[in-house]
Amino acid sequence: MSEFVSICDVGPRDGLQIAKTRMTTDDKVKWIASLYAAGIPEVEVGSYVPPRVIPQLSDTAEIVSRVLAEVPGLVVQALAPNLRGAQNAFNGGVHKISMPISVSEGHSKANLNRTPADSIAMMKDVMDWMKAQDRHVPVIVGASTAFGCSIDGIVTTKQTVALCKGLADAGVEHIMLADTVGYAHPAQVKEVIRAVRSEIGPVVYGLHMHDTCGLGIANCLVGVEEGIRAFDTCLAGLGGCPYAPGASGNVVTEDLVFMLESMGFRTGIDLEKLFVSRDILHAGLPAEPLSGQLAKAKIPPTFRKAA
């Protein structure tokens, strides 16, 4: 049996943040259901931020309760920016909570309005609260700007290691290294994974890469080679970062799954069904351009799914 790689499609959260048009709640539920029908085990379905901050995601609580009821089996993840958000997500019944914590000061202040040190203190409160509950809900911290920042520029490996160490010491059990603005390159990805892992071991959980400069898939390849088995992706590479003009969205789910399955990793995902999901996404958000090479080229006749 091939080794399993876990894909979390973050499109309904990360992909919609800067979309110019709104997607209805019904269309979001259809899209999420189609992702699960294609075999995607986990979906980040929204964000517990105040509605005025990201109007696109103002229906997150409703989305969560609907997909919990209507898409049984799906691992439902939502983003929370702080303790209150995490509590709301928990009370909403999500299975997993993602929390972005910036490595760089500039992004931290612009995106979260606090310093990285403040964030570590906050995460201690979050983890203490979560551990006091009678239901276990894993918290995945996204170490944002772990490979570079559109505001501060270079982020050193040392900075990323220090933040991740602080988070692990505060009780965080899962960290996604996030190339929020898409500046990472393969040699850096290898260096950062090894350096962080040497400090906090298996707390290094996954990679969340953007394809801004065209290296998203290559950076994920390095992750796989380094033993990473969890990736955030986005159907059709939807999205982008408000702090990186011209930046592309997350790594394209279809293209990464194609690579992983071709290489003999098992994702449980059916590529043809992902194309159906693209059609559903397009119907719900017709003005948004869809990226991805595989969908243009179609699945080559040489493709064999991992067993």
Place this chain on the structure above:
Amino acid sequence: MSEFVSICDVGPRDGLQIAKTRMTTDDKVKWIASLYAAGIPEVEVGSYVPPRVIPQLSDTAEIVSRVLAEVPGLVVQALAPNLRGAQNAFNGGVHKISMPISVSEGHSKANLNRTPADSIAMMKDVMDWMKAQDRHVPVIVGASTAFGCSIDGIVTTKQTVALCKGLADAGVEHIMLADTVGYAHPAQVKEVIRAVRSEIGPVVYGLHMHDTCGLGIANCLVGVEEGIRAFDTCLAGLGGCPYAPGASGNVVTEDLVFMLESMGFRTGIDLEKLFVSRDILHAGLPAEPLSGQLAKAKIPPTFRKAA
């Protein structure tokens, strides 16, 4: 000093083959000159095929003589399909000749109208003729469909090794492993490079990858990791393959150079000047869509050129 990686931009040949509109000879010369001005050391400027086969490239002889005179310093490469083409290229004064030889029977017959075995016999004649001349012009054989074929489907590593071994035995000194239709995946690229190299050693010269399924850059990364130091690329990812509907062009020069320089490999290429070259290409071929992530996002502030 960083290690050098050699880029050959094959756009004026591979990129134009299926372009819907014609580019004038003057515009081609401007484009080629701008590539060299950006630091690209080698350009494949055309193809010595009969003009009726690829009308876009019917001015190849004129292009060769003009760029030899007007772009001093550029290594001028042209494609030749057979002995007569190679002789014409040689007599035209090119510095390097590329010759495509298909691994798969189906592509060989469709593209070259002969079997792979015929091609090996032909290459012996070509190499014998070349070695009898008083000027040394390297011949680079592109082992086409080395990773899969849109006609025959799967191409086994064994087939590719056998063809490359036959070519080396026939006197061929440089082989580019070519993913003509863009079906390769990273594990396969590693396997094929290792298998071919174990048979013919340093005759394995470079990689020529297409980005059909989104894995072009990741496949090149594997090449770099395996010690490959020569790549064919295409500014703006121009082109495609007439035998792979929906297929994209070659790996995008800008994106690959960005990756290599970021990783500490020296290419001698200036990315900002490549963007100027894109403008010149676009002016000469306005109907053709340009690909590439870096040009959309611009060079990130974290980028440092290799020293």
